[in-house]
Amino acid sequence: MPLYQSDAFVLRTYKLGETDQIVVFFTRAYGKLRAVARRSHSPRRRLAGYCQPLTLLHTILFGRPSQNLFRINTIDIVQPFRVIHEDFGHLRSGLYLTELIDVATHEHEPMPELFELMHWSLEQLPQTGHPAMLLRLFEVCLLMAMGYTPQLMYCAHCMRDLPLQDGEFSPPLGGLICSSCAPAMRQTLKVSRVALEVLHHLINNGVDGWSDQHFEAEVEQEIEALLHAHLTARLGRELKSYAFLHL
Numbered sequence: 001m002p003l004y005q006s007d008a009f010v011l012r013t014y015k016l017g018e019t020d021q022i023v024v025f026f027t028r029a030y031g032k033l034r035a036v037a038r039r040s041h042s043p044r045r046r047l048a049g050y051c052q053p054l055t056l057l058h059t060i061l062f063g064r065p066s067q068n069l070f071r072i073n074t075i076d077i078v079q080p081f082r083v084i085h086e087d088f089g090h091l092r093s094g095l096y097l098t099e100l101i102d103v104a105t106h107e108h109e110p111m112p113e114l115f116e117l118m119h120w121s122l123e124q125l126p127q128t129g130h131p132a133m134l135l136r137l138f139e140v141c142l143l144m145a146m147g148y149t150p151q152l153m154y155c156a157h158c159m160r161d162l163p164l165q166d167g168e169f170s171p172p173l174g175g176l177i178c179s180s181c182a183p184a185m186r187q188t189l190k191v192s193r194v195a196l197e198v199l200h201h202l203i204n205n206g207v208d209g210w211s212d213q214h215f216e217a218e219v220e221q222e223i224e225a226l227l228h229a230h231l232t233a234r235l236g237r238e239l240k241s242y243a244f245l246h247l
């Protein structure tokens, strides 16, 4: 039976019967894969302990390519990210990123750029003085990887080019709308020129442009509201872990 060897993060686990567990991995090489972690035999119990989110693992899974459920051969911890696990603020941010990866990915679809983004973000998280902006950068990079880059260059309704100025964003349309189209639109968000400049920077530069920069609270709130509305419109649902970010 073929072996599937890859670095991986755990996205979530759920029970299978009384003793076993299904582990949903996000692997660098193969994308999302599900595997059974048997807990009924003592030598395997250790495996289940390793299967928690926010830990970089090296996994060897085995199973047939046509199967949706793999078995775990070995798991080794490569990078435990203890600092994240020991701090509630880091932990809830990390779990939010984990949920975003889970909703954005499909089984057997490798997305190595998102794997690298996750790894990079977990390394940055304990170091940055501005974790909220790191989450915004992650959201932008994730949206781009999904093909949902917010449209900021032209009106998402009539396609007219837009100058860089205060404007309105339509989450259902996924972009800015011009002043002629805006009155007929519902559910729009006002967005300032400064917030748009920051968004342009995030979109154009990605992680390479990360500078741990802090912006005025109002600007950060505008960016968060816009990206959150855009994300939930694209995903069609609210993210469970989002509510915990502001506890």
Ligand SMILES: [Zn+2]
Pocket (backbone or CB within 6 Å): 155, 156, 157, 158, 159, 160, 177, 178, 179, 180, 181, 182
């Ligand atoms: Zn328009």
